Amino acid sequence: xxxxxxxxxxxxxxxxxxxxTIALLIITNHLxxxxxxxxxxxxxxx
Amino acid sequence: MKKITKQILSIAGLATFxxxxxxxxxTVCTQRCINDFSKEMSAKSVEVSKFLPFDSxxxxxxxxxxxxxxxxxxIDGAAALFPVFSAIxxxxxxxxxxHYSNGEFSSDSSLIYTNTRGAYKGIVDxxxxxxxxxxxxxEQLAYAEEKGVExxxxxxxxxxxxxxxxxxxxxxxxxxxxxxxxxxxxxxTWDKVGGAHRLCTPLYRNEGSGSQTxxxxxxxxxxMVKGSALGWFGQSIGFSFRYYVExxxxxxxxxxxxxxxxxxxxxxxxxxTYPIISNIYMVxxxxxxxxxxxxxxxxxLSEEGQDIVNETGFVGx
Numbered sequence: 001x002x003x004x005x006x007x008x009x010x011x012x013x014x015x016x017x018x019x020x021t022i023a024l025l026i027i028t029n030h031l032x033x034x035x036x037x038x039x040x041x042x043x044x045x046x
Numbered sequence: 047m048k049k050i051t052k053q054i055l056s057i058a059g060l061a062t063f064x065x066x067x068x069x070x071x072x073t074v075c076t077q078r079c080i081n082d083f084s085k086e087m088s089a090k091s092v093e094v095s096k097f098l099p100f101d102s103x104x105x106x107x108x109x110x111x112x113x114x115x116x117x118x119x120x121i122d123g124a125a126a127l128f129p130v131f132s133a134i135x136x137x138x139x140x141x142x143x144x145h146y147s148n149g150e151f152s153s154d155s156s157l158i159y160t161n162t163r164g165a166y167k168g169i170v171d172x173x174x175x176x177x178x179x180x181x182x183x184x185e186q187l188a189y190a191e192e193k194g195v196e197x198x199x200x201x202x203x204x205x206x207x208x209x210x211x212x213x214x215x216x217x218x219x220x221x222x223x224x225x226x227x228x229x230x231x232x233x234x235t236w237d238k239v240g241g242a243h244r245l246c247t248p249l250y251r252n253e254g255s256g257s258q259t260x261x262x263x264x265x266x267x268x269x270m271v272k273g274s275a276l277g278w279f280g281q282s283i284g285f286s287f288r289y290y291v292e293x294x295x296x297x298x299x300x301x302x303x304x305x306x307x308x309x310x311x312x313x314x315x316x317x318x319t320y321p322i323i324s325n326i327y328m329v330x331x332x333x334x335x336x337x338x339x340x341x342x343x344x345x346x347l348s349e350e351g352q353d354i355v356n357e358t359g360f361v362g363x
Binding site: 016020038041 | 049050054056057060061064067068071072210211212213249251282283284286291297298299300
């Protein structure tokens with residue numbers, strides 16, 4: 001595999017990973033049950 | 047090692063790391079928004095075992111008197127109100143009608159606990175007959191209509207809808223418009239409302255939960271924004287009911303803020319000065335022919351029933 005092809009694939013995997021991570025953070029962020037909302041706020045880093 | 051092998055291993059290693067990293071985020075985060083119907087959620091919302099109706103160590107308000115006989119309506123309700131309806135069950139139901147073991151109520155028990163979303167589904171599906179909850183959401187009303195059930199809401203008391211921030215947040219009070227501004231995305235940083243220069247991170251409950259439904263009503267038609275990924279690094283604000291925060295899940299790291307300068311204490315709920323007061327309700331099916339349903343309603347509205355509401359920590363009618 002040429003270096004160009006290798007870095008293209010590596011970059012593509014990284015890009016997909018970053019997009020998936022951001023999507024997960026957006027989807028799962030800010031939705032809490034009663035207890036974890038209080039726990040999350042209470043343990044927030046000040 | 048051949049170059050191609052190293053390249054493939056590098057790509058596979060990166061992919062594995064990303065999958066593992068995302069899986070960790072998903073696991074950690076989804077534990078926060080666990081379904082209200084699940085036993086785990088029900089157990090987490092309130093320590094049921096501390097408020098059982100016939101346990102000698104129970105922390106419920108105890109009133110004694112004549113018990114109901116015949117067809118006992120099945121009682122269910124929200125987490126925050128469990129101590130109230132458990133106390134009602136203690137007063138009105140014979141001990142043998144409540145079956146609780148291994149951390150859950152059995153299907154033949156006259157007292158059950160499935161939290162708000164489960165309770166609204168249950169009363170429509172007729173697995174329960176009286177539920178103690180906040181006002182139903184549009185979806186819950188639509189579900190009832192779809193099933194041909196008309197719900198009757200009987201107010202039994204008042205409660206403050208409160209907003210919570212971390213104890214280190216400099217903000218102690220917000221105006222109603224400022225709260226709406228934060229949740230609608232118009233106010234993005236705390237320094238706009240007297241706090242630190244950090245992102246506002248509004249937190250939400252699951253759709254159909256009592257507090258989320260109350261929050262939607264509080265927004266008065268303004269659309270709530272979903273948080274940004276950067277919200278993890280901001281200072282959060284959440285909401286709940288006063289008794290849930292003060293009586294059931296106290297945390298030294300959390301403070302309830304005043305709204306329009308008014309503190310959400312019992313006195314300010316009683317005199318009506320706190321701006322966001324919600325009713326708490328007994329919900330029944332219209333036309334339920336079981337005479338015991340009306341007897342339970344009459345009892346909760348009686349002086350002794352209202353004492354239970356007040357002594358538990360809510361504010362009676």
